[in-house]
Amino acid sequence: MAEAKKLDGAALAVTLRRRISDAVDRLEGDHKLTPGLAVVLVGENPASQVYVRNKSKQCAEVGMRSLDHHLPDDVNEHELLTLVHGLNNDPQVSGILVQLPLPEQINPGAVIDAIDPAKDVDGFHVINAGLLSTGAAGTALVPCTPSGCMMLIGQHLSELAGLKAMVLGRSNIVGKPVAQLLLAEHCTVTMAHSRTRDLAGECRQADILVAAVGRPRMVKGDWIKEGATVIDVGINRVEAEGGKTRLVGDVAFDEAKEVAGAITPVPGGVGPMTIACLLRNTVIAACRQNKIDVPDI
Ligand code: GUN
16 A cells, blocks of 8 residues: 655645735735734743744734733732733734643633633633534634644545544543534544543544544554544654654654555644644634634635
Protein backbone atom coordinates (compact mmCIF):
# COMPACT_ATOMS: atom_id res chain seq x y z
CA MET A 1 0.00 0.00 0.00
CA ALA A 2 1.20 3.53 -0.78
CA GLU A 3 2.41 5.74 2.03
CA ALA A 4 -0.24 7.95 3.62
CA LYS A 5 -0.97 11.42 2.29
CA LYS A 6 0.51 13.99 4.67
CA LEU A 7 -2.11 16.52 5.79
CA ASP A 8 -0.10 19.73 5.81
CA GLY A 9 -1.56 21.97 8.53
CA ALA A 10 1.14 24.60 8.11
CA ALA A 11 0.19 25.14 4.44
CA LEU A 12 -3.55 25.04 5.15
CA ALA A 13 -3.10 27.60 7.95
CA VAL A 14 -1.32 29.94 5.50
CA THR A 15 -4.30 29.70 3.12
CA LEU A 16 -6.77 30.27 5.95
CA ARG A 17 -4.83 33.28 7.29
CA ARG A 18 -4.83 34.79 3.79
CA ARG A 19 -8.62 34.44 3.61
CA ILE A 20 -8.93 35.96 7.09
CA SER A 21 -6.67 38.84 6.12
CA ASP A 22 -8.85 39.53 3.03
CA ALA A 23 -11.99 39.41 5.19
CA VAL A 24 -10.43 41.83 7.70
CA ASP A 25 -9.58 44.23 4.82
CA ARG A 26 -13.18 44.10 3.62
CA LEU A 27 -14.56 44.73 7.14
CA GLU A 28 -12.24 47.71 7.40
CA GLY A 29 -13.19 49.07 3.97
CA ASP A 30 -16.93 48.38 4.02
CA HIS A 31 -17.75 48.82 7.71
CA LYS A 32 -14.81 50.64 9.34
CA LEU A 33 -14.56 47.64 11.65
CA THR A 34 -11.25 46.28 12.93
CA PRO A 35 -11.71 43.04 14.89
CA GLY A 36 -9.75 43.01 18.16
CA LEU A 37 -8.46 40.04 20.13
CA ALA A 38 -7.63 40.46 23.83
CA VAL A 39 -5.17 37.85 25.07
CA VAL A 40 -4.70 37.51 28.82
CA LEU A 41 -1.61 35.80 30.20
CA VAL A 42 -1.23 35.21 33.92
CA GLY A 43 2.26 34.43 35.23
CA GLU A 44 5.40 33.26 33.45
CA ASN A 45 4.64 29.74 32.15
CA PRO A 46 7.19 29.47 29.29
CA ALA A 47 4.95 27.41 26.98
CA SER A 48 2.06 29.84 27.54
CA GLN A 49 4.36 32.79 26.80
CA VAL A 50 5.25 31.24 23.43
CA TYR A 51 1.58 30.56 22.57
CA VAL A 52 0.49 34.04 23.56
CA ARG A 53 3.30 35.69 21.59
CA ASN A 54 2.36 33.69 18.49
CA LYS A 55 -1.33 34.53 18.88
CA SER A 56 -0.64 38.27 19.16
CA LYS A 57 1.83 38.23 16.28
CA GLN A 58 -0.48 36.38 13.89
CA CYS A 59 -3.37 38.60 14.93
CA ALA A 60 -1.43 41.68 13.89
CA GLU A 61 -0.27 39.97 10.65
CA VAL A 62 -3.87 39.57 9.43
CA GLY A 63 -4.62 43.21 10.24
CA MET A 64 -6.55 42.75 13.46
CA ARG A 65 -6.04 44.61 16.71
CA SER A 66 -4.17 42.62 19.34
CA LEU A 67 -4.61 43.71 22.95
CA ASP A 68 -2.28 41.94 25.35
CA HIS A 69 -2.73 41.84 29.11
CA HIS A 70 -0.04 40.29 31.29
CA LEU A 71 -0.89 39.79 34.95
CA PRO A 72 1.51 38.66 37.68
CA ASP A 73 1.55 35.05 38.90
CA ASP A 74 0.07 36.04 42.29
CA VAL A 75 -2.94 37.94 40.92
CA ASN A 76 -6.16 36.94 42.69
CA GLU A 77 -9.31 35.66 41.01
CA HIS A 78 -11.24 38.84 41.70
CA GLU A 79 -8.65 40.98 39.90
CA LEU A 80 -8.68 38.67 36.88
CA LEU A 81 -12.50 38.65 36.80
CA THR A 82 -12.49 42.46 36.96
CA LEU A 83 -10.22 42.54 33.90
CA VAL A 84 -12.50 40.08 32.05
CA HIS A 85 -15.59 42.19 32.87
CA GLY A 86 -13.80 45.25 31.52
CA LEU A 87 -12.96 43.41 28.28
CA ASN A 88 -16.57 42.18 27.98
CA ASN A 89 -17.68 45.82 28.03
CA ASP A 90 -14.99 47.17 25.70
CA PRO A 91 -16.36 47.63 22.15
CA GLN A 92 -12.82 47.48 20.71
CA VAL A 93 -12.55 43.88 21.95
CA SER A 94 -14.27 41.30 19.71
CA GLY A 95 -12.67 38.23 21.27
CA ILE A 96 -11.22 37.33 24.66
CA LEU A 97 -8.75 34.54 25.30
CA VAL A 98 -7.47 33.80 28.79
CA GLN A 99 -4.49 31.51 28.34
CA LEU A 100 -4.68 28.25 30.33
CA PRO A 101 -3.40 26.84 32.62
CA LEU A 102 -3.97 29.45 35.34
CA PRO A 103 -2.18 29.59 38.70
CA GLU A 104 -3.78 27.41 41.37
CA GLN A 105 -5.43 30.26 43.32
CA ILE A 106 -7.69 30.89 40.31
CA ASN A 107 -10.60 28.66 39.34
CA PRO A 108 -10.48 28.37 35.53
CA GLY A 109 -14.20 27.53 35.42
CA ALA A 110 -15.08 30.83 37.08
CA VAL A 111 -12.96 32.73 34.57
CA ILE A 112 -14.43 30.95 31.54
CA ASP A 113 -17.95 31.53 32.95
CA ALA A 114 -17.19 35.25 33.25
CA ILE A 115 -16.31 35.70 29.56
CA ASP A 116 -19.20 37.00 27.43
CA PRO A 117 -20.14 33.95 25.29
CA ALA A 118 -20.26 36.25 22.24
CA LYS A 119 -16.56 37.06 22.81
CA ASP A 120 -15.50 33.53 23.87
CA VAL A 121 -13.24 32.84 20.89
CA ASP A 122 -11.89 29.70 22.62
CA GLY A 123 -15.44 28.30 22.55
CA PHE A 124 -15.04 27.03 26.13
CA HIS A 125 -18.07 28.75 27.73
CA VAL A 126 -20.98 26.43 28.61
CA ILE A 127 -23.23 28.41 26.26
CA ASN A 128 -20.95 27.68 23.31
CA ALA A 129 -20.39 24.06 24.40
CA GLY A 130 -24.17 23.72 24.75
CA LEU A 131 -24.90 25.23 21.33
CA LEU A 132 -22.39 22.84 19.77
CA SER A 133 -23.82 19.77 21.48
CA THR A 134 -27.45 20.67 20.69
CA GLY A 135 -26.59 20.86 17.01
CA ALA A 136 -26.48 24.66 16.75
CA ALA A 137 -22.78 24.81 15.90
CA GLY A 138 -23.60 27.45 13.29
CA THR A 139 -24.43 29.94 16.03
CA ALA A 140 -21.71 28.90 18.51
CA LEU A 141 -18.09 29.88 18.70
CA VAL A 142 -16.48 26.47 18.14
CA PRO A 143 -13.22 25.54 19.92
CA CYS A 144 -10.21 26.18 17.70
CA THR A 145 -8.29 22.89 17.74
CA PRO A 146 -11.43 20.84 16.92
CA SER A 147 -12.28 23.22 14.05
CA GLY A 148 -8.75 22.80 12.75
CA CYS A 149 -9.06 19.00 12.97
CA MET A 150 -12.25 19.08 10.88
CA MET A 151 -10.63 21.28 8.23
CA LEU A 152 -7.71 18.85 7.99
CA ILE A 153 -10.06 15.87 7.69
CA GLY A 154 -11.80 17.82 4.90
CA GLN A 155 -8.50 17.92 2.99
CA HIS A 156 -8.78 14.16 2.48
CA LEU A 157 -12.47 13.27 2.83
CA SER A 158 -15.30 15.20 1.23
CA GLU A 159 -18.14 13.16 2.75
CA LEU A 160 -18.05 11.87 6.33
CA ALA A 161 -21.62 10.57 6.65
CA GLY A 162 -21.70 7.01 7.96
CA LEU A 163 -17.96 6.77 8.62
CA LYS A 164 -16.77 5.35 11.93
CA ALA A 165 -14.83 7.97 13.92
CA MET A 166 -12.81 7.28 17.04
CA VAL A 167 -11.85 10.12 19.35
CA LEU A 168 -9.11 9.27 21.82
CA GLY A 169 -9.37 11.59 24.80
CA ARG A 170 -12.35 13.31 26.43
CA SER A 171 -11.16 16.80 27.30
CA ASN A 172 -13.53 19.77 27.08
CA ILE A 173 -10.99 21.54 24.86
CA VAL A 174 -10.51 18.88 22.18
CA GLY A 175 -12.07 15.43 22.68
CA LYS A 176 -15.67 16.36 23.46
CA PRO A 177 -16.06 19.18 20.91
CA VAL A 178 -14.36 17.26 18.09
CA ALA A 179 -16.71 14.35 18.79
CA GLN A 180 -19.68 16.73 18.48
CA LEU A 181 -18.38 18.10 15.18
CA LEU A 182 -17.92 14.58 13.79
CA LEU A 183 -21.40 13.66 14.97
CA ALA A 184 -22.78 16.75 13.23
CA GLU A 185 -21.19 15.39 10.03
CA HIS A 186 -23.10 12.12 10.61
CA CYS A 187 -20.16 9.99 11.67
CA THR A 188 -20.70 7.11 14.06
CA VAL A 189 -18.56 8.40 16.90
CA THR A 190 -16.84 6.45 19.65
CA MET A 191 -14.97 8.20 22.45
CA ALA A 192 -12.18 6.28 24.13
CA HIS A 193 -10.24 7.15 27.26
CA SER A 194 -7.96 5.68 29.88
CA ARG A 195 -10.59 3.15 31.05
CA THR A 196 -11.53 1.89 27.57
CA ARG A 197 -11.09 -1.86 27.13
CA ASP A 198 -9.26 -3.18 24.06
CA LEU A 199 -8.25 0.27 22.93
CA ALA A 200 -6.24 -1.06 19.97
CA GLY A 201 -9.20 -3.16 18.77
CA GLU A 202 -11.56 -0.19 19.07
CA CYS A 203 -9.18 2.05 17.12
CA ARG A 204 -8.78 -0.53 14.35
CA GLN A 205 -12.48 -0.12 13.51
CA ALA A 206 -12.12 3.59 12.83
CA ASP A 207 -12.20 5.24 9.41
CA ILE A 208 -11.23 8.49 11.17
CA LEU A 209 -9.00 8.46 14.24
CA VAL A 210 -8.43 11.63 16.28
CA ALA A 211 -5.78 11.22 18.98
CA ALA A 212 -5.82 13.83 21.76
CA VAL A 213 -4.44 12.14 24.85
CA GLY A 214 -1.03 13.72 25.43
CA ARG A 215 0.90 10.44 25.45
CA PRO A 216 3.89 10.33 23.11
CA ARG A 217 3.50 7.82 20.24
CA MET A 218 0.83 5.83 22.08
CA VAL A 219 -1.13 4.92 18.93
CA LYS A 220 0.83 2.22 17.09
CA GLY A 221 0.72 1.32 13.41
CA ASP A 222 -1.25 -1.87 14.09
CA TRP A 223 -4.00 0.13 15.87
CA ILE A 224 -4.88 1.78 12.58
CA LYS A 225 -7.32 0.55 9.95
CA GLU A 226 -5.83 0.44 6.47
CA GLY A 227 -6.60 3.68 4.65
CA ALA A 228 -7.86 5.52 7.77
CA THR A 229 -7.58 9.28 8.21
CA VAL A 230 -5.44 9.96 11.28
CA ILE A 231 -5.46 13.32 13.06
CA ASP A 232 -2.76 13.68 15.71
CA VAL A 233 -3.50 16.45 18.21
CA GLY A 234 -0.66 15.49 20.57
CA ILE A 235 2.30 17.80 21.09
CA ASN A 236 4.71 15.97 23.38
CA ARG A 237 8.30 16.95 24.05
CA VAL A 238 10.54 13.87 24.31
CA GLU A 239 14.27 13.26 24.71
CA ALA A 240 16.13 12.91 21.43
CA GLU A 241 19.69 11.99 20.52
CA GLY A 242 22.56 14.15 21.70
CA GLY A 243 20.75 15.36 24.84
CA LYS A 244 18.29 17.32 22.71
CA THR A 245 14.49 17.21 22.78
CA ARG A 246 11.95 16.99 19.99
CA LEU A 247 8.21 17.23 19.53
CA VAL A 248 6.22 14.09 18.77
CA GLY A 249 2.51 13.40 18.57
CA ASP A 250 0.25 10.84 20.23
CA VAL A 251 0.65 8.63 17.14
CA ALA A 252 3.77 6.63 16.22
CA PHE A 253 4.04 8.49 12.90
CA ASP A 254 6.59 6.30 11.11
CA GLU A 255 4.52 3.16 11.66
CA ALA A 256 1.17 4.84 11.15
CA LYS A 257 2.03 6.41 7.79
CA GLU A 258 2.53 2.92 6.32
CA VAL A 259 -1.07 1.97 7.12
CA ALA A 260 -3.13 5.18 7.13
CA GLY A 261 -4.65 6.80 4.04
CA ALA A 262 -3.85 10.28 5.35
CA ILE A 263 -2.13 11.54 8.49
CA THR A 264 -1.17 14.83 10.13
CA PRO A 265 2.51 15.29 11.03
CA VAL A 266 3.73 16.69 14.37
CA PRO A 267 4.82 19.42 14.22
CA GLY A 268 3.13 21.02 11.19
CA GLY A 269 -0.27 19.34 11.39
CA VAL A 270 -2.98 20.38 13.83
CA GLY A 271 -0.83 22.91 15.73
CA PRO A 272 -0.69 25.70 13.11
CA MET A 273 -4.43 25.33 12.46
CA THR A 274 -5.36 26.17 16.05
CA ILE A 275 -4.21 29.79 15.94
CA ALA A 276 -5.61 30.29 12.43
CA CYS A 277 -9.00 29.11 13.73
CA LEU A 278 -8.68 31.49 16.68
CA LEU A 279 -8.25 34.39 14.25
CA ARG A 280 -11.23 33.10 12.27
CA ASN A 281 -13.37 32.97 15.44
CA THR A 282 -12.36 36.56 16.22
CA VAL A 283 -13.60 37.73 12.80
CA ILE A 284 -16.83 35.73 13.24
CA ALA A 285 -17.37 37.21 16.73
CA ALA A 286 -16.71 40.77 15.48
CA CYS A 287 -19.22 40.37 12.65
CA ARG A 288 -21.95 38.90 14.87
CA GLN A 289 -21.47 41.64 17.49
CA ASN A 290 -21.86 44.28 14.77
CA LYS A 291 -24.74 42.54 12.95
CA ILE A 292 -22.65 42.11 9.81
CA ASP A 293 -22.98 38.99 7.65
CA VAL A 294 -20.19 36.58 8.58
CA PRO A 295 -17.83 36.15 5.60
CA ASP A 296 -17.25 32.65 4.26
CA ILE A 297 -13.81 31.93 5.74
N1 GUN B 1 -3.72 26.51 26.64
C1 GUN B 1 -3.38 25.54 25.75
N2 GUN B 1 -4.21 25.58 24.69
C2 GUN B 1 -5.09 26.59 24.92
C3 GUN B 1 -6.17 27.11 24.15
O1 GUN B 1 -6.52 26.65 23.07
N3 GUN B 1 -6.81 28.18 24.72
C4 GUN B 1 -6.45 28.69 25.92
N4 GUN B 1 -7.16 29.73 26.41
N5 GUN B 1 -5.45 28.22 26.65
C5 GUN B 1 -4.78 27.16 26.13
